[in-house]
Amino acid sequence: MTFLSLRKAAVFLKRNAPLFAVALLMGTCAGCATQERLHPADGPITFVQISDTHHGMDLHAYRFRDAIEKINNLPFDIDIVVHTGDFSSDNLFIEPNAVAVSNMLSLIKYPLISVAGNHDFSYRSDEPAKRYAECVEMYRKYIGELGQVYGTDDAVFLAVYTESLRKDLPEIEGFDPIKWLEMQLEKAGDKPVFVFTHVADGPDFYNNELHEGWPEETRTKWHATLAKANVKGVFCGHYHRDELQQSDDGIPVHVCNSIASFWGRQASFRIYTYQNGRISYRTVYIEDPPEGTVINPDGTLAQ
Numbered sequence: 001m002t003f004l005s006l007r008k009a010a011v012f013l014k015r016n017a018p019l020f021a022v023a024l025l026m027g028t029c030a031g032c033a034t035q036e037r038l039h040p041a042d043g044p045i046t047f048v049q050i051s052d053t054h055h056g057m058d059l060h061a062y063r064f065r066d067a068i069e070k071i072n073n074l075p076f077d078i079d080i081v082v083h084t085g086d087f088s089s090d091n092l093f094i095e096p097n098a099v100a101v102s103n104m105l106s107l108i109k110y111p112l113i114s115v116a117g118n119h120d121f122s123y124r125s126d127e128p129a130k131r132y133a134e135c136v137e138m139y140r141k142y143i144g145e146l147g148q149v150y151g152t153d154d155a156v157f158l159a160v161y162t163e164s165l166r167k168d169l170p171e172i173e174g175f176d177p178i179k180w181l182e183m184q185l186e187k188a189g190d191k192p193v194f195v196f197t198h199v200a201d202g203p204d205f206y207n208n209e210l211h212e213g214w215p216e217e218t219r220t221k222w223h224a225t226l227a228k229a230n231v232k233g234v235f236c237g238h239y240h241r242d243e244l245q246q247s248d249d250g251i252p253v254h255v256c257n258s259i260a261s262f263w264g265r266q267a268s269f270r271i272y273t274y275q276n277g278r279i280s281y282r283t284v285y286i287e288d289p290p291e292g293t294v295i296n297p298d299g300t301l302a303q
Helices: 006-014 018-029 058-072 095-105 128-142 177-188 216-226
Strands: 045-050 080-083 112-114 147-151 156-160 193-196 204-206 209-211 231-236 243-246 252-255 268-275 278-285
Touching (some): 058 268, 080 156, 095 128, 112 147, 147 177, 156 177, 177 216, 231 268
Parallel strands (some): 045 080, 080 112, 156 193, 231 252
Antiparallel strands (some): 045 268, 147 156, 204 209, 243 252, 268 278
8 A cells, every 4th residue: 555645545445444444544644754655656666777888889789789688678667768878989970870879779668768978969079169069969869858857656767968067068058957957856846856967976086096076066056956856866877887976965876887898898787776765776787799790880790
């Protein structure tokens, strides 16, 4: 009965014997002191995160395709799949590349939302503002908007592009990540919310030293916005490794490993489960084909 909404519970009580109704009401009141236990989304809520697929290498296409096949055949009820960015390697402005990414994403059988990464909206060009705008156009045309929402009866999943919060970038007309997030969190009400973006806001550790995260001003705005709702976790990619960050607000920041092979990394993706106020995850690893195997550009193996 913990999964029934109050409205459904009321209908259920009307249809059953008075004695059973009294027992049910007593059981419901026993949980009144703990608001979260009363929420219909005590779980389980299960979702998949995949990140940093970096289109442009045949091996990456193979890994992405194999990951999708594994996701589609998981022995769990999956609510949603989220891609946390870097679909490309600074080449998304080339339309066939954007089409190839879109074709790959279409193979995922579950609901899907995504967020652009730093290598998706590239500005590496003699005309950086023009290149950046071209990438944004291709992303919107073939992948989706800069802020994406998927809601269920039990939870809300938000994917939001935040690169402009961590570095100085050309303005994208009509999109302010903080304002967009505030609006969506208000709509979410008291539902559990899971927020996805590409880069974690905290310091990054590599080459045996810490590197600065987002500027303090935007970090403060970001965390103040998250605190306005029932945010259960933030989920990122970018690092090409696994990491967990904890801030003073108590919202965990989970960083997922990559599909791409850079730095000799084995491809993997994550399966998360939210239940009774806690998030747990499992990792699924992708095995590369034997050395010498010929891989087609779409990730299939040559016959």
